[in-house]
Amino acid sequence: MGVFHSDIPLLEPALTTLIAFIVAILILVSLHEFGHYIVARWCGVKVVRFSVGFGKPFLTRKRGDTEWCLAPIPLGGYVKMVDTREGNVAEADLPYAFDKQHPAKKIAIVAAGPLTNLLLAVLLYGLSFSFGVTEIRPYVGMVEPASIAAKAGFEPGDRIQSVNGAAVGDWGDAQTEMVLSLEAGKVDVAVLTASGAAAVRVIDAAGTPEAGKIAKNHGNIGLWPFKMTTTLGAVLPDSPAEKAGLQKGDRLISADGQYLDTWAEWTDVFRSSPGRKIEVAYERDGEMHTAAVRPNTEELADGTLIGRAGVAPGRDEAWDKEVRREYRPSVTEAFGMAWDKMTGYALTTVRFFGRLLTGNASASHVSGPLTIADAAGQSAAMGLQSYLEFLALVSISLGVLNLLPIPVLDGGHLVYYTAEWIRGKPLSERVQAAGLRFGLAAMLLLMMLAFFNDINRLFG
Structure with missing residues (x-):
């Protein structure tokens, strides 16, 4: 079976992936932190720094009381507010310190970041759906x-x-x-x-x-969901198939005199014949022809040798019309669908984390920045609509992840401030410190798992 290999130099897809990933992080992180920032200002809290990225800032601008920064490590960001727990605060700034606010204000400020991500996903999905929707019905092809x-x-x-x-x-x-x-x-x-x-x-x-x-x-x-035919949808340049004279649109009939009816059968023949000549009969413009195809030899990671002929199948167009529905909803319908999409995926993500904790879901589904960067590049290469939906999906994941009740995440702080509101006073420093250590350990393990899965998934 042939696979598509780009003739474009590797620099271009790599550069596309890098740019698409950085743009995604800048958009999603900036708006997440802006959610914290704008609600903090509404609640009368003084914000001294708004940073996109971690590390020493390479670009800084001062606007009012806030220093706006870009830092070199594009894996997050933060909003720094006046807080007496983090150092001395001028007497005049005490009324504007975050830790001096009512718990309801603290909850609103903390929740604003992840909620911004969820609302952003609705906006992105709505824009995408406004261009048109392709619905794939749940048929097995x-x-x-x-x-x-x-x-x-x-x-x-x-x-x-x-x-x-x-x-x-x-x-x-x-x-x-x-x-x-x-x-x-x-x-x-x-x-x-x-x-x-x-x-x-x-x-x-x-x-x-x-x-x-x-x-x-x-x-x-x-x-x-789709059906592949034995008619060639693509023949790769300089491939064994092209050298044998095969062209796009040719319908494969038999291999070494054996009639093959499905693309899966042709896949098996090519893969099981590395370096071996195969006599292929095919039909072109109603006439029968033959060609001698000798698949290239490729070694898999486990040492197995397989054949590659450099061909790809065409799709069954009649079946495509059965399973594919394309339409353009109104703006109202598009954003209604976007809301349903966001809530549905958010609930699915919560269910996944619940199953992960109970051992009913595989930890191999956890992805990290390498997989996200790869997906960013692929979606960007497919076009604006695909990239918008990728951004929406990651934005939902970011929003839900930050709402998990784990100290160091927004959700952990929401637990602390809810407890403070109920008790009438903050939790003890000892309890908060213990929670912080637990949260850091949990996030470190999650990050290690994500990187391990990324490396395993991308590099085998």
Whole structure:
């Protein structure tokens, strides 16, 4: 099976990835911190520094009481407010110190950052949906042989109705529900078969090696909504297929005299024939032709040798029309859909963290900055609409993560200030210090896990 390899020098996609990642961080972090800043000002708290990035600032501007900074490490930012716990405060500034405010004001200031991220996601999704929506219905087009999905009995033509009793509206919802439920045990997927009969496909893969590879495979369990044909959709330049005379639009018929009906069969033939000549029969413009294709040899990370012919399949256009729905909603509809998308993904993220704590979700799904940067580059290369939706997705993740009740995160501070409001006085310094140590340890472990998963996912 051929894969697409860009002929563009590596510098260009690498530069695109870097720029897309930095822009994403600047937008998401700046607006998160601006949420803290604007509510702090509304509440009468003096803000002395607004920084995007960590480290020694390389660009500083003073506006009013606030110093605005850009720092070289683009992995976060902060808003520094007047606070007597962090040093001496001038007598005139005491009424404007953060720690001297009513707990309700502290809660509002702290919550403003993550809530800004969630509202930003609604704005970004709304803008994206205003350009047009492509909805992929939850139909199964292809099932990879020997995959988790194949073992569960999925068949082409299945229409997924629900996952563990939860109704699904599109392909993305169905895939997310199946992947998140996988580690918790058996997953019951209700489907309507191609003949219209009701059936249940049971996924029972928790703890298996295949399940452990799902995160690395971008959540793929062996199901695809589209159908691939044996007509070539692409032939890579200077590939074995091009050298043999094959062209885009050719319909492959047989290999070494054996008729092959599906693209999966052609994939197996090419992959299992590194360096071996294959006599390929194909149809072009209604006429039969033959070609001798000798796939290149490629060595995988585990030492396995596979063949690459340099071809990619064309999609079944009739099936595409069945599963794909494209339309342009009104502005009101677009932002209503954006709100639903944000709340749905936020709840899914909360459920994931809950399952992670109970051992019912794989920690391999946790991603760090390397994976985010890679996704930023890929989405930017696909166009503005894709990049907007990437930004929205990361903004939701950032908002939900910061609302988790872990000290050092905004959610941990919300717990402290809620307790202060209820008790009528702050928690003791001893309790807060213990919480801080726990929070730092938890975040350090989470960061180490994220970097490990990034390296494993991207570099194998």
